[in-house]
Amino acid sequence: MAGFWTGMRGIATVPSYVIMQPTTLCNLDCAYCYLPFRAHDRRMPVEVASAVAAAVNEWARLVPRFSVVWHGGEPLAAGRDHLAALMAPFQGVEHHIQTNATLIDDEWCTFLAEREVRVGLSIDGPADLTAQRVNRGGRPAYSQILRGAAALRRHGIPFAALCVVSDPRPGQAARLYEFFLEFGCYALGINVEEREGVNRHDTGYLDDAVRAFWAELTAAWRADPRIELREIEWALRYAGAALAGTDDQLLPRHLDPIPLVTEDGRVVLLSPELAGFTDPHYGDFASGRVTDTPLHEIVAAVAARPDGWIAEYLSGVEACRAQCPYFGFCGGAHAANRYFEHGRFDGTQTDHCRNSKISLLEGVLDHARQA
Amino acid sequence: MPDKPDAQVPEGHPVVTPSPGLVELLAEAQETWVARTRGADERHLAEPAQVLAHEAAAPGWRAFEDAFPTFYQFTNRPR
Numbered sequence: 001m002a003g004f005w006t007g008m009r010g011i012a013t014v015p016s017y018v019i020m021q022p023t024t025l026c027n028l029d030c031a032y033c034y035l036p037f038r039a040h041d042r043r044m045p046v047e048v049a050s051a052v053a054a055a056v057n058e059w060a061r062l063v064p065r066f067s068v069v070w071h072g073g074e075p076l077a078a079g080r081d082h083l084a085a086l087m088a089p090f091q092g093v094e095h096h097i098q099t100n101a102t103l104i105d106d107e108w109c110t111f112l113a114e115r116e117v118r119v120g121l122s123i124d125g126p127a128d129l130t131a132q133r134v135n136r137g138g139r140p141a142y143s144q145i146l147r148g149a150a151a152l153r154r155h156g157i158p159f160a161a162l163c164v165v166s167d168p169r170p171g172q173a174a175r176l177y178e179f180f181l182e183f184g185c186y187a188l189g190i191n192v193e194e195r196e197g198v199n200r201h202d203t204g205y206l207d208d209a210v211r212a213f214w215a216e217l218t219a220a221w222r223a224d225p226r227i228e229l230r231e232i233e234w235a236l237r238y239a240g241a242a243l244a245g246t247d248d249q250l251l252p253r254h255l256d257p258i259p260l261v262t263e264d265g266r267v268v269l270l271s272p273e274l275a276g277f278t279d280p281h282y283g284d285f286a287s288g289r290v291t292d293t294p295l296h297e298i299v300a301a302v303a304a305r306p307d308g309w310i311a312e313y314l315s316g317v318e319a320c321r322a323q324c325p326y327f328g329f330c331g332g333a334h335a336a337n338r339y340f341e342h343g344r345f346d347g348t349q350t351d352h353c354r355n356s357k358i359s360l361l362e363g364v365l366d367h368a369r370q371a
Numbered sequence: 372m373p374d375k376p377d378a379q380v381p382e383g384h385p386v387v388t389p390s391p392g393l394v395e396l397l398a399e400a401q402e403t404w405v406a407r408t409r410g411a412d413e414r415h416l417a418e419p420a421q422v423l424a425h426e427a428a429a430p431g432w433r434a435f436e437d438a439f440p441t442f443y444q445f446t447n448r449p450r
Contacts, residue, residue: 222396225403236400242387243397325386361386368393 007251017067022078031132053089055295101148109155161185173217187228214363271335313345
């Protein structure tokens with residue numbers, strides 16, 4: 001099957017979303033965080049948001065839905081007034097935040113509800129599994145996270161959850177899923193911890209353990225599928241398409257450029273995790289600055305004439321297409337994982353591929369075979 | 372090139388092969404997706420604020436996850 005796939009060729013000129021960094025600051029100091037400037041409060045000027053909105057508002061007219069994702073740092077650390085000012089120039093878009101939830105109170109809930117902001121929380125399960133999420137004094141943030149989630153529930157604001165799993169093995173998955181059923185999220189994403197950014201932990205997971213983790217999670221979801229479970233359902237949709245012979249149609253025809261705009265207006269395409277880093281060979285990974293060049297021109301120029309690390313990454317995607325039987329499921333190893341694991345962008349299989357793609361799909365299939 | 376091409380499936384073999392267990396699992400998943408969408412439709416009629424859950428439950432292509440599945444977006448929206 002390797003080499004057969006037709007999706008993910010080149011870069012689309014119109015993204016489906018942009019990611020905004022309203023501040024570099026995070027009030028937490030999680031042990032696995034990849035962000036290099038999270039202790040510094042560098043806030044995005046409104047002029048940067050306005051420049052982004054000029055392109056985004058036009059893109060939003062071209063597609064049924066367009067999303068602006070406020071990330072960080074901790075986006076709520078920018079403060080309500082400033083975040084409101086940053087959101088104001090955008091028209092016809094859906095706003096999203098990914099938050100650690102510790103700052104959410106009734107006032108924030110009103111803010112989120114008024115703007116119909118879609119909310120994703122970060123929590124890693126019960127208190128012992130969330131122990132790496134700590135404040136700047138090193139104290140667990142768990143109770144603050146629960147308070148924020150309770151405020152959202154009190155206000156009837158639905159929320160999704162993102163869970164970083166630092167020890168994927170049998171026995172963990174069922175416990176995690178049970179926690180999130182009680183937690184009240186409508187959707188759940190599971191990120192197996194990655195060696196990325198300033199997080200240099202050597203994960204070193206055993207393939208069999210990770211695969212068994214995913215199989216167990218499949219069984220837990222199957223027993224009570226109230227939560228939309230991102231990875232498992234994604235794998236099931238792929239498996240269904242594969243049996244129907246339509247799996248080559250699942251991947252986008254082109255790579256989404258995924259523009260991330262840093263607080264100072266630099267644009268990092270294709271891999272937001274690279275923002276804030278510099279490399280002697282690749283530079284700062286930015287493709288331009290919205291205060292100098294309109295965002296749509298930055299994206300169009302890269303799509304038409306990719307060079308530097310992006311050209312190298314595209315050759316890596318083609319290598320994945322040629323070599324890997326899982327390409328139709330995955331679309332190629334992510335740029336940041338290639339860089340942080342291999343030091344370059346034209347390598348192929350990464351630890352992330354093995355833990356979160358191959359073992360995921362194989363674990364789901366293992367469950368189906370064993371059930 | 373620092374590749375570690377140790378994928379689980381030999382070259383030329385499909386990753387997903389049919390089995391009774393897989394067919395049954397996929398049928399259950401499909402029922403879940405249909406039920407979610409139907410339930411969300413009913414909630415939406417009663418309470419428009421629930422549209423978020425409805426859209427999140429709808430099966431289909433999900434841009435954020437599939438374009439960037441390790442990132443932090445969970446709306447699971449159809450494309």
